[in-house]
Amino acid sequence: MHQDLLTIGAFAARARLSPKALRLYDRLGLLAPAHVDEVSGYRYYRADQVERARTVALLRRLDMPLARIAEVVEAGGAVGAARLDAYWAEAETRFASQRTLAEYLRGRLSGRSSEMYGKFVVETVDVPERVVLTERRHTLADELPVWIPASLGRLEERARECGGTAGAPFVVYYAEVSMESDGPAESCVPVADEEAARSWAERCGRGSGVGVRVEPARRLAYTRIAKAQVAHPQIVAAFEAVEVWVRERGLVVDGPCREVYFADWDAAGPEDAVCDVAFPVT
Numbered sequence: 001m002h003q004d005l006l007t008i009g010a011f012a013a014r015a016r017l018s019p020k021a022l023r024l025y026d027r028l029g030l031l032a033p034a035h036v037d038e039v040s041g042y043r044y045y046r047a048d049q050v051e052r053a054r055t056v057a058l059l060r061r062l063d064m065p066l067a068r069i070a071e072v073v074e075a076g077g078a079v080g081a082a083r084l085d086a087y088w089a090e091a092e093t094r095f096a097s098q099r100t101l102a103e104y105l106r107g108r109l110s111g112r113s114s115e116m117y118g119k120f121v122v123e124t125v126d127v128p129e130r131v132v133l134t135e136r137r138h139t140l141a142d143e144l145p146v147w148i149p150a151s152l153g154r155l156e157e158r159a160r161e162c163g164g165t166a167g168a169p170f171v172v173y174y175a176e177v178s179m180e181s182d183g184p185a186e187s188c189v190p191v192a193d194e195e196a197a198r199s200w201a202e203r204c205g206r207g208s209g210v211g212v213r214v215e216p217a218r219r220l221a222y223t224r225i226a227k228a229q230v231a232h233p234q235i236v237a238a239f240e241a242v243e244v245w246v247r248e249r250g251l252v253v254d255g256p257c258r259e260v261y262f263a264d265w266d267a268a269g270p271e272d273a274v275c276d277v278a279f280p281v282t
Contacts, residue, residue, distance in 0.1 A: 004046070005034055005035055005044035005045065005046060006044065006045050006046070006047060007042065007043075007044060008022055008023075008033070008042070008043045008044070008045065011044075011045035011047075011049070011050070011053075014047070014050050015050045015053040015054055015057075016054070017053055017054075017057055021057065022043070022045075022053065023043075025053070025056055026043070028066055029070065030056050030066065030069060030070060030073070031049065031052055031053055031056055033045055034046045034049065052073055055072075055073055056069060056073060059072060059073070059084075062087075062088070062091070063091075064087055068083070068087055071083055072084050072087075092269075092270060093227070093228065093269075093270045095270075096226075096227075096228035096270030096271065097228045097231045097234065097270070099228070100226075100228045100229050100231070100234045101231070101233070101234050103116070104116065104233065104234050104236070104237045107237070116237055116241075117237070117240060117241035117244050117245075119241075120223040120225075120237075120238055120241035120242070120245075121223060121224070122221055122222065122223045122241065122242055122245040123221070123222060123223075124219055124220065124221050124222070124281070125219070125220050125222065126217070126218075126219050126220075127217065127218050127219075127220055128217050129214060129215065129216055129217045130166060130167055130190040130214070130215045131166075131190065131191055131192075131193075131194040131197055131212065131213075131214055131215075132188040132189060132190050132191065132212070132213060132214075132215050133155045133158055133159060133162065133188070133189045133191055133197055133200070133201075133210065133211075133212055134155070134186050134187065134188050134210060134211045134212065134213060135151045135154065135155055135186070135187045135209055135210045136184050136185070136186040136187075136209060136211070137151075137183075137184060137185065137209060138182040138183050138184045138185075139177060139182055139183055139184070139185055140177065140178070140179055140180075140181075140182050141177055141178050141179050141232040141233075142179065142232070144177065144185070144232065145231075147185075147187075148171055148187065148261075149265065151187035152169045152171075152187050152189060152261070155169070155187060155188075155189035155210075156169065156189055158189075158200055158210075159189050159191045161196060161200055162191040162192065162193045162196040162197040162200060163191055163192030163193030163196060163197075164191070164192050165189055165190060165191060165192075166190040166191055166192045167190035168190075168260050168261060168262040169187070169188065169189045169190075169260075169261050170187075170188050170258050170259060170260040170261065171185055171186065171187050171188070171258060171259045171261075172185065172186045172188060172256050172257075172258045173185050173256055173257050173258065174186065174256050178232070178233075188215065190215070194212070194214075197212045198212050200212070218254070218255065218280040219280065219281055219282065220258075220276075220278040220279065220280055220281070221242055221245060221246050221251065221278065221279050221281045222242065222260070222276040222277060222278035222279075223238050223241055223242050223245075223276070223277055223278075224273050224275070224276050225238050225273065225274070225275050225276075225277055226270065226271050226272060226273055226274065227265070227268045227269065227270050227271070227272055227274045227275075228270040228271065229275075230259075230274065230275055235259075235277065238277040239257060239277055239279075242257075242277060242278065242279055243279065246279060246281055251281040251282065252281060252282050253279050253280065253281060254280045254281055254282040255279070255280035256280075257277070257278065257279050258277075258278050258279075259275050259276070259277055259278075260275065260276040260278060261274060261275050262274070262275070262276065263275075
């Protein structure tokens with residue numbers, strides 16, 4: 001009757017999967033049988049479905065979400081391979097961040113915080129006075145990965161009307177930002193034309209949350225960190241390392257801490273340096 005089809009048992013043997021796994025793939029919409037007998041409910045598969053079954057099984061071993069698996073196997077070919085590449089790039093970034101978090105927690109739990117701080121190289125740099133476009137808001141730590149790039153992107157877009165950007169963008173924290181404390185934080189983009197900047201801020205209005213101010217010349221104590229270290233709470237170790245360095249040298253913190261973003265975030269890999277964690281000092 002279905003001489004060109006394989007029973008679920010025969011197909012499972014060829015695909016090196018269990019019948020239970022095949023029933024799961026069917027239920028999840030990842031691999032439907034070629035035919036289901038209306039009377040017995042038996043599932044039958046075509047021989048050419050073996051490759052898809054094996055591919056689904058291998059993708060599941062990468063902990064790929066089911067929706068992403070469906071996208072990869074449906075596309076196939078070069079498009080499917082590109083979607084797999086995109087997923088794996090995201091996974092590597094996540095793994096790097098988790099590795100950094102594990103190192104941070106190991107130092108906390110073992111009481112060897114000083115060893116952890118020693119991994120950060122702290123230096124100082126003198127930064128001149130600058131005019132900056134700003135956007136300020138109260139935000140929790142888990143909102144920062146969305147708010148920071150969005151707010152800096154908005155300000156950089158406006159900077160084109162203000163003589164262009166005149167330095168690396170940065171984020172200032174006026175009070176603690178954590179899962180319990182909401183700052184506030186302020187995104188800042190240096191611009192070249194103060195008059196145009198103040199005109200822009202006036203058009204936006206006081207209730208817009210944006211503004212212009214002059215950032216005074218400062219000496220910053222800073223440490224440079226990789227993309228994987230920017231996530232909270234890993235980044236806390238970098239801030240603490242700078243604070244310890246400042247105290248040990250008899251310096252005084254002279255203003256709110258900040259993160260200076262000097263690299264192309266989207267193009268950077270997990271281990272690429274993207275950010276300076278800094279405190280103004282005297």
